[in-house]
Amino acid sequence: xxxxRRQYQPNEEQSHFLxxxxxxxLEDDIIALGAFERESKRAAAxxxxxxxxxxxxxxxxxxxxxxxxxxxxxxxxFNQIPNIDKVLAREDLLRLRQxxxxxxxxxxxxxxxxxxxxxxxNHTGQLIFAAEAFQPQYRIESxxxxxxxxxxxxxxxxxxxxxxxxxxxxxxxxxxxxxxWVNGFRMxxxxxxxxxxxxxxxxxxxELLTALFHKGSLQSKLFHADGRAxxxxxxxxxxxxxxxxxxxxxxxxxxxxxxxxxxxxxGNQKISNNRLRIENPRSAFFLxxxxxx
Numbered sequence: 125x126x127x128x129r130r131q132y133q134p135n136e137e138q139s140h141f142l143x144x145x146x147x148x149x150l151e152d153d154i155i156a157l158g159a160f161e162r163e164s165k166r167a168a169a170x171x172x173x174x175x176x177x178x179x180x181x182x183x184x185x186x187x188x189x190x191x192x193x194x195x196x197x198x199x200x201x202f203n204q205i206p207n208i209d210k211v212l213a214r215e216d217l218l219r220l221r222q223x224x225x226x227x228x229x230x231x232x233x234x235x236x237x238x239x240x241x242x243x244x245x246n247h248t249g250q251l252i253f254a255a256e257a258f259q260p261q262y263r264i265e266s267x268x269x270x271x272x273x274x275x276x277x278x279x280x281x282x283x284x285x286x287x288x289x290x291x292x293x294x295x296x297x298x299x300x301x302x303x304x305w306v307n308g309f310r311m312x313x314x315x316x317x318x319x320x321x322x323x324x325x326x327x328x329x330x331e332l333l334t335a336l337f338h339k340g341s342l343q344s345k346l347f348h349a350d351g352r353a354x355x356x357x358x359x360x361x362x363x364x365x366x367x368x369x370x371x372x373x374x375x376x377x378x379x380x381x382x383x384x385x386x387x388x389x390x391g392n393q394k395i396s397n398n399r400l401r402i403e404n405p406r407s408a409f410f411l412x413x414x415x416x417x
Contacts, residue, residue: 132189140199143181146244148251150299152191157253157297159184159239160199180236184253184293186301198301202235205295207306237293243325247332248349250304253295254325254334261288261315289314292323292334296351305351309334311343318376326381328416335416337362337379337389340371344416362389362412370396372405385416 145158159181183201190196202208242255262282269277289311296304309323314336323336328346331354335344342362346354364371377391389412396405 130189130191130193132193132195140183140185144239144241144255146242146253148244148246150188150246150251154189155244155251156187156189157184157244157251158187158242159237159255162236180238182234182236184295186251186297188299188301196301198297200303202237205303205306208235239293240319240321243321243323245325245327245332247327248330249299250349251297251299252325252332253293253297254309254323255293256289256311256321256323257291257293258287258289258319261285286315286317287319289316289322294325294332294334294347294351307347307351307353309336309345310357311336311338314338320376322378324379324381324387328385333416335379335387337377337391339374339377340364340393342379342389342414362414364395365408366397366399368397368399372396382413387414387416388412389414 140160141162143159143161145156148155148157160183161180162182183199183204185200186196186198188196237257238259239255239257242253245252245254262284264280264282266278266280269279271277291311292309294307294309296306298304311322314322322338323334326333326335330349332347332349333344334347335342337343340362342360343357344355344360345357348354371393373394375392377389377393380388380390382388390410392407392409394405394407398404400406
C-alpha cells in the first residue's frame with residue numbers, strides 16, 4: 125500500500141558521491157552495492173554520462189541496511205583493491221607500471237573508470253558486484269582547405285566513434301562487506317553508440333557464468349566460487365538460419381538468462397546470402413535458445 129516501513133539516515137557528513145548503484149536482499153536486510161565518484165561539493169547526478177574525468181568512479185562501496193534500522197558500510201578505492209590491474213585499461217595499466225618503476229607508491233595513484241548500472245547476484249553466500257567499464261573513443265582527422273589566394277589552411281578535428289566497452293569488473297563481497305576476491309571479464313571490439321549493459325552474470329551450479337553476445341559471436345567464461353577462472357574465455361560463432369548467411373550488421377544483440385543452463389539470444393540483424401534470389405540482403409529479428417554444458 126506504499127506505507128513507510130523503514131527509514132535510514134546517515135549521521136556522518138557525506139564524503140562519497142554516488143556514481144552507480146544496485147540492490148539485493150540478504151536475510152531481512154537490504155544490500156546496496158555500487159561505485160562512488162571523486163569527492164566533491166556538488167551532488168552526484170545519474171545522467172549526462174560523458175568523457176569528463178569528473179564523471180568517473182574511483183571506488184566501490186558496500187552498504188547493508190539492517191532490519192533493526194542500523195547500517196553497515198564499507199568503501200574501497202580502486203587503488204586499494206588487490207589485482208585491480210586485471211580490469212585496467214591498457215593505457216591505465218601502462219601508466220601505473222611507469223609510476224611503479226619510478227619508485228612511486230601505487231596507493232597514491234588514483235584509478236578511475238566509467239561504469240553503467242551494476243548487476244548484483246547472491247551466489248554461494250557471496251554478493252557479486254559486476255559492472256561494465258567503458259570509455260568514449262575518438263579519432264583525429266585532418267584536412268586542408270584553400271583560401272581565395274590558394275594558400276593552404278589546415279584543419280584538425282576529432283570525431284566521436286562511440287563507447288568502447290573493454291572490461292567487466294567483478295567483485296565478491298562477504299556478508300560484512302569485506303572483499304573476497306576481484307576478477308574481470310574482458311570484452312573485445314565492443315564499440316557502440318548505445319550506453320547499455322551487454323554482459324550477463326548468472327549461477328551455473330557452484331560456479332559463476334559470465335556471458336556476452338555481440339555481432340553474432342557468443343563469449344563466455346566460468347569462475348569458481350573463490351574467484352579463480354574455471355575456464356578460458358570461449359568464443360563461438362552462433363549459427364544462422366541458412367548455411368551461406370553472412371552477417372552484415374547487428375543491433376541490440378543481447379543474451380538473457382532463461383532457466384537452469386538455458387539462455388536466450390535476441391537482436392536485429394542485417395544478413396546477406398548470395399544464394400537467395402529475393403530479400404538479399406534481408407533484415408531479421410531473431411530469438412534463439414542456447415544451453416551451456
